[in-house]
Amino acid sequence: EAQVTQNPRYLITVTGKKLTVTCSQNMNHEYMSWYRQDPGLGLRQIYYSMNVEVTDKGDVPEGYKVSRKEKRNFPLILESPSPNQTSLYFCASRLSGRDEQFFGPGTRLTVL
Amino acid sequence: QKEVEQNSGPLSVPEGAIASLNCTYSDRGSQSFFWYRQYSGKSPELIMSIYSNGDKEDGRFTAQLNKASQYVSLLIRDSQPSDSATYLCAVTPGNTPLVFGKGTRLSVIA
Numbered sequence: 001e002a003q004v005t006q007n008p009r010y011l012i013t014v015t016g017k018k019l020t021v022t023c024s025q026n027m028n029h030e031y032m033s034w035y036r037q038d039p040g041l042g043l044r045q046i047y048y049s050m051n052v053e054v055t056d057k058g059d060v061p062e063g064y065k066v067s068r069k070e071k072r073n074f075p076l077i078l079e080s081p082s083p084n085q086t087s088l089y090f091c092a093s094r095l096s097g098r099d100e101q102f103f104g105p106g107t108r109l110t111v112l
Numbered sequence: 113q114k115e116v117e118q119n120s121g122p123l124s125v126p127e128g129a130i131a132s133l134n135c136t137y138s139d140r141g142s143q144s145f146f147w148y149r150q151y152s153g154k155s156p157e158l159i160m161s162i163y164s165n166g167d168k169e170d171g172r173f174t175a176q177l178n179k180a181s182q183y184v185s186l187l188i189r190d191s192q193p194s195d196s197a198t199y200l201c202a203v204t205p206g207n208t209p210l211v212f213g214k215g216t217r218l219s220v221i222a
Contacts, residue, residue, distance in 0.1 A: 033209060042214035043156070043200065058209065090155055100146065101202070101210055103155040 002027045004104035006091050012110045013081060021076045021107050023091030030096040032074040033058065034066065036087040043090070049074055050096065081111040114139040118201050118213035127222045131188040135201030135213055138182070145177055147186045148200040150215065156200055160186060191220045 004025045013019055025032065033048035035058075045058030049068040063085055065077040074093075078085060088108050094101040115138040125131045133147075144163055148156035162168045162175040162184065174187040184203070188195055198215040 040214075043212045045209055048209050088153075100158050100161055102158070106153075106155050108153075 002102075004091055004093050004102050006089075006104040006107050008107060009105060010108050012112065014112050015082055016080050019078050019081060019109075021078075021089060021091075021109070023074045023076065023104060024072050025074075025091075025093040025102070026072065027093060027095075027102070028071065029093035029102075030071070031101075032068065032091065032093045033101075034064070034074070034076050035090045035092065036060065036085075037090065038087050046076070046089075081109075083111050085109065086111050114203075114211045116201055116203055116211050116213035118199075118216045120214060121217040122219050123216055124219045124221055125191050127191060127193060127220055129191050131191045131195065131218055131220070133186040133188075133199050133201075133216050133218065135184045135186075136182055137184070137201075137203045137211070139203065139205060139211070140179075140182065141205040142179075142182075142203040143206050144204050145175070145184045146202040146210070147173075147175060147184075148202060148212075149195075150198045150200060152198075188218075191218075193220050193222050196220045 034046040047066040049055045091104040147160040150156045160175040201213040202210045
């Protein structure tokens with residue numbers, strides 16, 4: 001089944017404790033991205049990647065890191081999480097060009 | 113800055129009516145247009161894509177695009193309570209990130 005997977009789905013952590021949210025897709029998509037979604041603010045892009053070893057900042061990159069060592073994986077790293085990073089996070093992927101974008105199931109992160 | 117504007121709603125329609133959702137965008141270079149449906153706490157789900165001016169129909173959904181007016185809309189015929197969700201408009205010039213609107217919340221009242 002073609003899909004985007006994220007892990008974990010739910011995470012409660014404390015300020016300053018490094019964490020990684022994994023994202024994987026099995027559709028051979030070149031393009032992957034991370035979003036956060038907060039009430040009233042909509043979906044905001046954090047980082048995106050056009051292909052392996054190519055990443056770029058989105059609208060709200062501060063406090064986040066990403067890597068794209070393999071085409072299928074695009075992990076999101078929070079080196080020192082803070083409470084303002086409490087949010088619902090989505091990973092997404094698509095073929096390059098104008099094709100439709102597919103979303104993962106989301107990761108609900110709470111930073112205490 | 114590229115922007116996509118949507119009325120946040122809520123838009124309330126009775127069951128069986130037509131729901132009309134609207135979206136305007138600022139980037140004249142936009143070539144691809146999408147409508148996503150998102151239930152509370154769930155991921156966005158693609159329901160329609162449109163690439164050329166005019167109408168595109170898929171079941172109860174019709175997407176309408178007017179590039180000259182920089183306007184795209186989604187019509188939902190015979191609205192059902194299960195259509196109650198937030199609808200996100202997204203656009204892209206092509207090989208660049210999608211730009212999303214903040215979404216319109218639709219409530220279909222039985």
